[in-house]
Amino acid sequence: MTTLPTPREALAPETASRHVVVAPGMCSGGSLVFGRIGDWTWEVVSASCRTNVHAARTAEGDPAYLSFYYFHVRGGDVVHPHGLTFGDELRVDSRAFQFGSQSVITLHRLAPAGLELPEGPLDPAEVYEHPHPHCLYAENFNRWIARTTAGSNRGLAQVAPADFTYQDLAPLPNAYSPRSLVGRARATGSFLPADPPGFYEAGLPQTFAYTLDVVRDLNGAGLMYFASYFAVFDTMLLRLWRALGRTDEQFLRRKVTDQKIGYFGNADPGTVFSVTIRRWRSIHSQNVEVADMALRDAATGQLIAVTSIEIDTASSGCA
The missing domain is CATH 3.10.129.10 (Hotdog Thioesterase)
Structure with missing residues (x-):
């Protein structure tokens, strides 16, 4: 898949816009598209929170992972999860939001390339209240975790890395919070x-x-x-x-x-x-x-x- 990001200087630090050409690693009747959306989430959080998400560490020096706690995807009539194929061209807009000291919300819009869309950063009101009928929207609620026992995936603790900088992100309006639903x-x-x-x-x-x-x-x-x-x-x-x-x-x-x-x-x-x-x-x-x-x-x-x-x-x- 070819991804051509918009130059960083043209964007707020918590946003990203990219032109995507769909290749085999992104489309199938299974989970490939969700994996790619998750990669975009990590990229946006890395850039907006000035944290190397791929190599994050707790204050004690242990690996910390930006885990997925909630993943919500809503398909449109043109772009939907299992409707992509080789060569489809998309405009993907992403934006991260403050959601506490140990978590973050990232929103994505996958639109057909060339579709007329509002100017400026992705607005949560569009995602939650006025989605464009042609677009796919994804909501990722991520929390930092770390192992409590070496080699075991049980009993994971919620621990943010010391350099997780979230204070400059815009907060997600309370009306859109998924905490109660989850x-x-x-x-x-x-x-x-x-x-x-x-x-x-x-x-x-x-x-x-x-x-x-x-x-x-x-x-x-x-x-x-x-x-x-x-x-x-x-x-x-x-x-x-x-x-x-x-x-x-x-x-x-x-x-x-x-x-x-x-x-x-x-x-x-x-x-x-x-x-x-x-x-x-x-x-x-x-x-x-x-x-x-x-x-x-x-x-x-x-x-x-x-x-x-x-x-x-x-x-x-x-x-």
Whole structure:
């Protein structure tokens, strides 16, 4: 993928604008695009907070990691997560916001190149209240973490590096804060209320097992990679679709209009997960359904992550 950033002197330090030509490493029916968005988040935070995110250290000299606590992506009618292909040209605008002394919020807009857009830095009001229908928007809530036990991904502590400089960032308006939403998801194991308004439950909940894949699921620091959570949830969704008699081709044509992931734990090699899926269908449109999933450590029952995936099935031809 070719990325041509706008010159830094033309931008506020917490913003970035780039022209992106989509290459194979960014597009697929899986998690590649989310990994790339996450890379942009690290780049923006590094530049805006004057911190080397890739080599950050705690005051004690231990590695500190800018972990993903919440990832929200909302697809548009032109740019959506699994609708990109080789050679697509995008304008990507990003902006970081102050969100406490140990965390940061970064917003991204992926727009078709040449689309007329407002001048100036990305406005949170656009992202949360007035999204352009053609664009994909991503919201990343990141928190600094560090290991408490060498070689273990359990019991991670929230610790910011000493040089994390966040005070100059504009604060995210309280009305847009995801803290309450993510907190409820952590407490209840779902982003959805018990009976989501406008939806009915389609079938009984199903539970599948998944063993952490050390080839795919760990990053270079030995932690479970944030984008692999997307891949694990998609793997479980594919199993559900197959159980419903849907084809792999239909799965690849799915259109994700909204997805939220809350990251509440990490895992060591050899961990076996249980993933429970509930499927909800809209009472207003037969083409809209939501997959609600909770991923737990099968041995301890610890909640590791939850997701809610809203899908428009019209393009896939699912009944």
